[in-house]
Amino acid sequence: MAELLHRLGTFAAQRAWTVILAWIVILGIAVGGFLVGFKGLSSSFDVPGTASGDVLDELEASLPDFSGASGTVVFHSEDGAPLTEAQRSDISALAESAKDLPDVADVIDPFDAQQQLADQQQQIVDGRQQIEDGRAQAEAGQQQLDAARDRIAEGQAQLDAAGAQLAAVEMPEEMRAPQLAALEQQQQQLDAGNAELDAQQEQLDAGIAELDANQEKLEQGAELASYAEGIGVVSADGATALVNVSFTEPRLDLSQETKDAVVEHFESTPIDGVQTAISTDISQGVPEILGVGEAVGVVIAAIVLIVVLGSILAAAFPIVTALVGVGIGAMATLAFSGVTQMASVTPILGVMLGLAVGIDYSLFILYRHRKQMLQGAGVVESIGLANGTAGNAVVFAGATVIVALLALNITGIPFLGLMGTAGAVSVAVAVLIAISLTPALLGLAGTRLLSGKARARAALAADREPGAAPSEGRSVKPMTNLRAIITAVVATVVLLVIAIPSMSMRLGLPDGGSEAEGSTAYEAYTLTNEAFGEGANGPLLITADLPEGLDDDGVLDAQLTVARELASMDDITAVAPVAVSDDHRLTAFQVVPAEGPNSVSTENLVRDLRELPPIDGDIALGVAGQAAINIDISEGLQEVLPLYLVVVVGLSFLIMVMVFRSLLVPLIATGGFVLSLFATYGAVTAVFQWGWLADWLGVHNPGPILSFLPVILVGILFGLAMDYQLFLATGMREAYAHGAPAKLAVAQGFRAGRTVVIAAAIIMVSVFGGFIASESVMIKSMGFGLALGVLLDAIVVRMLLVPAVMHLVGRGAWWLPKWLDRIIPNVDVEGSALERRHPVHH
Template sequence: MAELLHRLGTFAARRAWVMIVAWVAILGIAGGGFALGFKGLSSSFDVPGTASGEVLEELEDSLPDFAGASGTVVFHREDGSALTDDQRAEIVRVSEDAKGLPDVADVIDPFAAERQLADQRAELEDGTQQIAAGREQAAQGQQQLDAALAQLEAGQAQLEAGRAQLEAAGLPAEMLAAQLAPLDAQQAQLDAGRAELDAQQQQLTDGLATLDENAAKLETGAELASYAEGIRLVSEDGATALVNVSFTEPRLDLPQESKDAIIEHFESNAIDGVGVSFSTDISQGVPEILGVGEVIGVAIAAIVLVAVLGSLLAASFPIVTALVGVGIGAMATLAFSGVTQMASVTPILGVMLGLAVGIDYSLFILYRHRKQLLQGADVVESIGLANGTAGNAVVFAGATVIVALLALNVSGIPFLGLMGTAGAVSVAVAVLIAVSLTPALLGLAGRKLLGRRARATAEAAAAAAANPAPEVLDGTVKTQPSRALKPMSNLHAVLTTVVAVAVLLVLAIPSLSIRLGLPDGGSESEGSSAHTAYTLTNEAFGEGANGTLLVTADLPDGLDESDVLGAQAAVAGALAENADVVAVAPVAVSDDNRLAAFQVIPAEGPNSESTDALVRELRELPPVAFTLDSGASGEAALGVAGQAAINIDISEGLNDVLPLYLAVVVGLSFIIMVMVFRSLLVPLIATGGFVLSLFATYGAVTAVFQWGWFGELLGVHNPGPILSFLPVILVGILFGLAMDYQLFLATGMREAFVHGAPARLAVAQGFRAGRTVVTAAAIIMVAVFGGFIASDSVMIKSMGLGLALGVLFDAFVVRMLLVPALMHLVGGGAWWLPKWLDRIIPNVDVEGAALERRHALQH
C-alpha cells in the first residue's frame, strides 16, 4: 500500500492538472446525480418490528383513516382575548380550503367539533329528561291500568255473585238460561276489557323495557362522555383553537412537500390579529446543512492550520480539499434519496465527518511534506514519500472509521445503517481526495508552500554538506533523539493516570440517568413555529395535548352495536383508571366491529417520564373484560401507538442494539490494532481509554440536554431525553476517530522502541513526534463539530456537541495524557506479543517505514 501511494503521490505531483480535472469531473457527476436523483428527505424515524408499528399496520387494514400521519395547526389570538366571530369564520374557511391540498385526508373544524360535543352533551341531558318523563308517564299509566283492573275485578265479582244467586234459586232450566243470558253478555264484556287491559299492560311493560334499554345506552354514553371531558379543541378562554390535519400517507411516507403545502397555505391566508403555528409533525423539516456556526468552525480550523503550517497557501489546501470532498459525498448520498427513504440528518452527518476528517487527513500529509521541505528535500519526491508514509496512515485511519460506520448496518435499523453508510462514503471520499488531490495541489504549489523564512531554511538545509538522519514525523521518531528529551517520572505517570481516570469517571456520572427519546416541539429553538405551537398547546390545553396516544382494542367477532358500546365503555374505563390519564375518547370502530380506536390524553408531554411509564403500563394491561347483552363475557386486547409510543419503541430498539454494536466495533478494531501495533496491551489500553471517554461524553451530553446544565449558553431551553440514536452514532464515529489519534501517536512510540530506544524513552519520543499534528487535528475536529452546536435543530445540536466533546475528551485526556502515562508504567511489556500470534498475523507497516528506507530523500 505504501509503495502504491508513493507512486500515486508522485504521479499527482507531476500531473497535477490531470488529477484536479478528474476530481472536478467527479464533482460534476455527483452534482448531476443529485439534480436527477434527489427526491427529498424524511424528518421521521422508524424501527421495524416495534409494538407501535404493529398497531399502525392493524389500523391500515381496518381503520385506514387513522393510520396516516397527522398534525396540528394552532391558531391563537395575539392579544390573548377570545377569537371573534369573524376570526372564527376565517379559520373555518381556511381550514375547509386546506382539504384540497396534496395528501390531506381531512381537516377538522375545531368550532364544529366543539359544537358537536356540546350537542352530544345536550342530547344526553335531553335523553335523561325524556327517560325520566317516560318513566313518570309509565308509572301513571300503570296506576290507571291497576285502577281499571280493580274495577274489572269488582265487576267480575258482582257478576259471579249474581250467577251464583240465580243458580241457587232452583229455577227451571229454560228460565235459568234466560236469566243467565244477560250475565253471559256482561261476562263477554268483562273478558274483552280484561284482554284490552292485558294488551295495555304488555305495551306498558314493553315500553318500560325500551326505556330501560335506552337508559342503559344513555348511561353508557354518559360514562364515555365523562371520560372525554378533558378533550377540547378550543381553549376555555376562547383565544386558542386547534385545527387537526390528517393525511392519507403514513408518517414515514408523507412527502415533505405535502407538509410544506400546509404551512404555505395557512401562512399565506393570514388572519388579522391571529397568529398561526404548526406542530412538529408538520413544521419539522430538513435542517439547514451549513450555517453560521459551521462557517465559524471552518474559520477556526483555518486559523489553526495557519498557525501549524505557517502560510495562508498551505492552510488553504486542507480546507479546499475538504469542501470538495463534502460536496461530492453529500451530493452522491442525496442522489439516492429517490431510491431509499433517507432521514434528514443523514447528509448532515456526512457533512460533519467530511469536513472534519477531510481537513485532518489532508493536514497529516501536508504537515509531513512541509517538514521534509524544511530539510531541503526535492518537492516531487517529498510529496511521494509523504503520501506513502503519512498517506498510508491516513488510509488506515480512514479505513478504521469506515469500518466503524459501516458496522452500523448490523443494528438492523434501516435509517441508522443508511446514516452509517452515508458517513462511510464521506470518509472514503475524504481519504481518496487526501491521497490524490492534496498531492496535486502540493505539486502546483512547489516551494511556494513555505513562507519566505521557511524557504530560506529549506535552501540552507539543502546546501548543507552534512545531511543528518531524516526526522520521521507523524508517528516515527528521530534515530538520534535530543539529549534534552527524557521520559516522564513514575510519579508523574501515576498522578496523570489517576487524575485522567478520575476526571473521566466524574464526567460519566450523569450517564447513569440517561433517558433516550426523540425531540418534541418543546425542544425546538425558541421562536420557531414548532416551539410556539407546543407552548401554546401546553398553556391552553395541558401538557398531554402534545403527547396524545392512540390506543386500539381488538374486539370479539359478532358484536352488535349495543355490545360494541359496552366494550368501548369498559375499555375507556380501564384506561381512565390510570392516574396519568387525563381523558379518553372513542374515535372510531371498524366496519366489522372488530377494532375500536381511542384517543388518550396523558397528564404530561410525550417525552416526560410519566408518559413513558404510562405507555408501558397500558401495554402491560391484560385484555379488558366486558359483559355482552346476552350475558356472555368478552375480552378486548389493547395496543398503543401515537408519537410518544413510537418514540419509546425507537429508543428501546436503538438501546437494545448498542451493546451488540459496541462489541462488533471494538472487537474488529482490537484485531486491527493488534496487527498494527503487534501488541496486546496497547490495543487494550487504547480501547479502555476510549470506553472511558465515551461514557464521559455520554455524561456531558446528558448533563446539558437532559439536566439542562449550561442550557442558556448552548441554546438548550427545554431539557429532555437524549436523541435516541445519538449513543450509537457516537460509538461508531468517536471510536474511529480515537483510533486515528492512537495510530499517529502509538506508531511513533513503536518505531522508536523497534529502533532500540528504551520503552519509556520511546513513549516520550513517539509522543513528541506526533503531538503537534495530533493537537492541531483534534482542535480542528472540535471546531468543525462544535460549529454544528449553533444549529436550530436539537438533533444536529446534540450530535455536534457530542462529537466535539468526544474528540476533546479522547484526544486531549485519553490519547495525550492517559495512554502515554499507562504505557510509561507498563514499560516494555506494552509491546509483548505471544510468539505464536506474532508468526500468524501480517506485518502492517502503517507509517511506511520500509518505504522510507527504500526512497531516500533527494535534496
C-alpha cells in the same frame, strides 16, 4: 501500501494539474448527479418490526382512514380574547379549502367539531328528558290501569255477592235461569275488561322495558362521552382552536412537498388578529446543513492551521481539500435520495465528518512534508515520502472510521445504516483527496509552502551534511513512575465523574417543545400545551381487537368496557372511541396522556398499556401514535447499541493488532475509548436532559437524548479516537523499533506526534462545535457530543491516560505471541521500510 502511496504522491506532485482537473471533473459529476437525482429528504425515522408498526399495519387493513399521518394547525387570538365570529369563519374557510391539498384525507373544522360535541351533549340531555317524560307517562298510565283494575275488582265483588245472594234464595228454576244468565253476562264483561287491562299492562311493561333499554344505552353513551371530556379542539376561553389535518399516506411515506403545501396553505392567508402555528408533524423540515456556526468552526480551524504550519498558503490547502471532499461526498449522497428514503440528518453527518477528517487527514500529510522540507528534503521527493508514511497512516486511520460507520448497517435500522454509509462515503472521499489532491497542491506550491524564515532554515538544513541535523527527541526524558501513576488515576477519575449522568440517560426523538424558540412548531407545541394540557401534544392511538359476532349493542358494551379500563389508569386524562371497523372486529380510541410525548410518565404509560392482559379475557389492546412510535424507535436503538459496540470495537481491535503488532496497545486504546465514550454520554445527558448549562448552549427545553445519538457517537468517536491513537502510537513503536528503551520510546513518540494531534483535535472540536449553533436540537446535540467526545478522547485519553499507562506497562506493551506474529501481515503503517528505501537526500 506505503510504496504505492509514495508513487501516487510523487505522480501527483509532478502532474499536479492532471490530478486537480480529475477532481474537478469528479466534483462536476457529483453535482450533476445531485441535480438529476435529488428528490428531497425525510424528517421521519423508522425502525422496522416495532409494536406500533404492527398496530399501524392492522389499522391500514381495517381502518385505513386512521393509518395515515396527521398533524395540527393552531390558531390563537393575539390579544387572548375569544375568537370573533369573523375570525372563526375565516378559520373554517381555510380548513375547508385545505381538503383539496394533495395527500390530504380530511381536515376537521374545530368549530363544526365543537358544535357536534355540543349537539351530542344536548342529545343526551334531551334523551334523558324524553325518558323522564316517558316514565311520567308510563306512571300515569299505570295509575289509570290500577284505577280500572280497582273498579273491575269492585264490580267482581258486587257480582260475587249477587251470585251468593241468588244461590241462597230458594226459587223456581225458570225464575233463577234468567238471573244466572244476567250474572254470567256481567262476568264475561268483567273478564273482557280484565283481559283488556292485561293487554294494556303488557304494552305498558314493554314501553317501560324499552325506556330502560334506551336509558341504559343513553347512560352508556353519556359515560363514554364523560371519558372524552378532556379532549377538545376549542379552548375553554375560546381563544385557541386546533384544526386537525389527516393524510392518506403513513407518516414515513409522507413527502416533504405535501407537508410544505399544507404549511404554505395555512401561512399564506393570514387572519387579522390571529396567530397561526403548525405542529412539528407537518412543519418539521430539513435542517440547514451549513450556517454561521460551521463557518466560525472552519475559521478557527484555519487559525490553528496557520499557527501550526506557519503560512497562510499552507493553512489554506487542508481547508480547500476538505471543502472539495464535502462537496463531492454530500452531492453524491443526495443524488441517491430519489432511490431510497433518506433522513434529513444523513447529509449533515457526512458534512460534519467530511469537514473534520478532510482537514485533519490533509494536515497530517502536509505537516510531515513541511517537517521534511525543513530538514532539507527536496519538494517532490518529500511529497512522495510524506504520502507514503503519513499518507499510509491516513489510509489506515480512515479505514478504521469507515469500518465503524459501515458497521451501522448491522443494526438492522435502515435510516441508521444509510447514515453510516453516507458518512463512510464522505470519509473515503476525504482519504482519497488527502492522498492525491493534497500532494498535487503541494507540488504546485513548491517551496512557497514555507514562510521566508522557514525557507532560510530549510536551505541551511539542505547545506548540512547528512545526519548533521540534530535528531528530535535526544533531549527527551521519560516521565517518572509516580507522575505516570498520578496522571493515569486522575485522568480515569475525571472521566468516570463526568460519566456519572450517563447512568440516567433516557432516549427519545425531539418533539415540538425541542424545536427552535420562535419556530412555528415550537409555538404550536406551546400554545397547545397552554390551552389543552401537555398530553394534547402527544395523543396515543389505542386499538382493541373485538370478539367475532358482535352486534351494535355488543360493540358499544365492548367499547365501554375498554374505555373504563383505560380511564381507570393513572396518567390518562381522556379516552374517546374514534372508529369501529365494518366487520366489528377492530375499534380505535384516542387517549390523551397526562404529560407530553417525551415525558417519563407517558413512556411508562405506553409500557403499562402493552403489558395489560386482554380485557374481559378476549379484547387485546395495541398502542400506536407519535409518542409510542418514538418510544419504539428509541428502544430499538437502545437494544442494538451493545451489539454495535462489540462489533465495532472487535473489528477495530483486529486492525490495531495488525498495525501495532501488539495486544496490549489495542487493549489500552480501547479501554481509554470506552472511558471517554461514557464521559461523553454523561456530559450530553447533563446538558440536554438535565439542563446543565442549557442557557449557554441554547437548550431551552431539556428532554430525552436523541435516540440514535449514542450509536452515532460510538461509530464516529471510536474511529476518530483510533486516528489519534495511530498517530501517537506509531511514533512510539517506531522509536522502540529503532532501539529506544520502551519508556523512552513512549516519550519520544509522544513528543513527535503531540503537535499535529493537538492541532487536529482542536480542528475537529472547532468544526463539530460549529454545529452546536444550529437551531435544530438534533444537530446541536450531535455537534456537542462529537466536539466534546473528541476533546475528551484526544486530550485526556490519548495525551494523558494512554502514554501514562504505556509508560507503566513498559516493554510489555509491545509483546505479541510468536505464533500470532507469524500469522498477521506486516503493514508497516509508519513507513519505516519506505524511509529506508527512499532516504531523504539533502
